[in-house]
Amino acid sequence: MKFLNVIIKYRLPLGIFFLALAIVVNVLTGFWPSFILYLIALVLIVGHFLFGPMRLIQGYMESGDMAGAQKVIDSIWFPGLLIKPVRSVYFTLKGNLAMVNEDYENAEAHMKKSLSLGMPMKEAEGANKLQLGMLAMQKGNIREAENYIRQAIRSGLPDKENEAAAYLQLSSIMINKREFRAAKEYFRKVKALKPTTPQIVDQVKQMEKYISRMPG
Numbered sequence: 001m002k003f004l005n006v007i008i009k010y011r012l013p014l015g016i017f018f019l020a021l022a023i024v025v026n027v028l029t030g031f032w033p034s035f036i037l038y039l040i041a042l043v044l045i046v047g048h049f050l051f052g053p054m055r056l057i058q059g060y061m062e063s064g065d066m067a068g069a070q071k072v073i074d075s076i077w078f079p080g081l082l083i084k085p086v087r088s089v090y091f092t093l094k095g096n097l098a099m100v101n102e103d104y105e106n107a108e109a110h111m112k113k114s115l116s117l118g119m120p121m122k123e124a125e126g127a128n129k130l131q132l133g134m135l136a137m138q139k140g141n142i143r144e145a146e147n148y149i150r151q152a153i154r155s156g157l158p159d160k161e162n163e164a165a166a167y168l169q170l171s172s173i174m175i176n177k178r179e180f181r182a183a184k185e186y187f188r189k190v191k192a193l194k195p196t197t198p199q200i201v202d203q204v205k206q207m208e209k210y211i212s213r214m215p216g
Helices: 002-009 011-029 031-051 054-062 066-074 084-100 104-117 122-138 142-155 160-176 180-193 198-211
Strands: none
Touching: 002 011, 002 054, 011 031, 054 066, 054 084, 066 084, 084 104, 084 122, 104 122, 122 142, 122 160, 142 160, 160 180, 160 198, 180 198
């Protein structure tokens, strides 16, 4: 895996090196001896522009190194050349990084762009819509938030923590709409999922005190 990451990281300079080597061999000995070098150069250079270093970015984000992830994503000069599924992931990751930096306007724009391209996995689509729902909540657009969160649940979410976050947001929305019975039902679903993320656990504890005093 580490070897593959090194190849991905240095794919473009390696491609340029093999292209230069191929030209030298071509001049000195002819085309056919240099053919394999041209082929390697083509695969490396085209692969760099069509697939990008997505694997490296995800690795940095999973390890919590957001600065490293930002540096890699900034190295993608021509995102329009990425194949469509990879371009969708690119905009999702840009949106996630913008969220980390509290740049909510750009986060929303990137995630909507990702959705418009089509997500390679349904769970990724659900997670993206959940993020958009939470952004809408922060902006106070309750109707849009509810719509995105319901879509996220229908699309499917990658794990129970995301499901719990979605139902917790729906419970909060129902409280805001004074639909207390629905709020309690969504809150029961949150507790049934037994989330462990500290932020969600804290929100559950805070809401539990309020939920117990609600009518319905």
